[in-house]
């Protein structure tokens with residue numbers, strides 16, 4: 001979550017935003033060319049896939065997961 | 072109720088033998104409550120006309136109002152003017168995949184590696200963990216990476232033993248160049264640290280390509296299976312899966328270091344060697360698939376535990392090695408006292424620990 005900044009806004013500044021969006025985070029934009037490198041066309045699935053940084057679920061439990069709490 | 076109270080769609084709850092728990096899956100928070108309030112939550116969920124009368128019979132009115140306030144304050148529930156169309160979380164689980172993930176263990180024999188990868192690809196396994204138990208030299212490591220790069224996976228993590236032959240730049244290069252390898256873990260390191268492989272894009276937001284995790288602990292096959300609050304799952308998809316299936320073994324197929332096909336490499340039972348048996352044959356075997364359906368409601372002790380919907384499981388290391396429905400050995404939680412303790416010092420676990428070579 002590095003480089004995310006919390007924006008403090010007064011209620012009237014939020015205009016028509018739904019009220020459940022009371023906390024808004026913003027960050028720098030990414031370089032679109034670099035971002036595109038995370039996407040790859042898969043001929044097997046006939047679709048674009050996004051690079052995955054984590055498994056869908058823990059595959060095995062050989063490590064001490066307390067080290068990864070902030071991840 | 073003047074207004075209708077609805078539970079937030081991201082909230083689930085569960086009763087245990089001593090207490091109940093409300094799970095906020097988005098904020099990853101747990102709220103412990105008395106089991107009588109679990110009944111109240113069930114009635115809120117039902118949202119029928121008679122619900123409120125039933126609630127008042129269960130809990131005195133002032134306490135009930137306090138509980139509603141607590142739910143609303145913590146954004147676990149909200150009021151609406153009318154009944155509304157607020158759908159609750161759907162707990163049924165389906166996935167268009169037969170195999171969800173796989174493990175390949177490799178020691179000094181690499182002969183079955185390619186065959187295993189092609190079997191994983193044939194059954195459309197997208198997520199893979201490769202655990203390399205021996206000291207590889209750079210050429211061997213590069214060869215393994217070149218081979219896997221010829222296959223198509225979505226996520227691959229590599230677990231390695233620290234050695235001096237594979238420099239950090241090489242590990243980085245793998246994450247930068249092999250699209251689906253995003254996590255490499257190095258055991259036996261001097262310190263515990265996680266290094267992100269960042270694509271440095273100047274003033275732009277940095278894109279993380281993956282992580283290298285340095286771990287002090289050693290890579291041991293019988294080191295798997297530890298359960299704690301850190302292994303709880305918060306993803307709704309995983310929670311739905313846990314409710315009806317085994318959270319670790321469902322959709323898993325593994326190849327141990329001798330090439331034997333197993334539910335998990337740590338288990339004794341094998342279903343034939345990869346040299347002569349295909350994954351398809353194993354996937355059609357009822358005994359192999361039977362373990363996928365052992366959910367926490369079927370496991371002794373876990374079935375009384377308030378964490379059972381979010382807890383992961385282990386069927387390889389058990390309190391009673393002769394009973395497949397026994398509680399995971401490496402869990403230190405006792406739902407009857409609601410206390411966590413160090414499982415490895417529990418004298419009642421000693422016998423099982425010696426069976427698994429853990430003492």
Ligand code: SF4
Pocket residue numbers: 059060061062295296297319320335336337338384385386387388
């Ligand atoms: S069943 Fe246990 S030992 Fe096997 S992968 Fe799962 S947690 Fe690890």
Ligand code: SF4
Pocket residue numbers: 298367372373374376377378379382383398399402403404405406
């Ligand atoms: S008793 Fe079972 S469900 Fe509860 S924390 Fe331990 S392993 Fe998980």
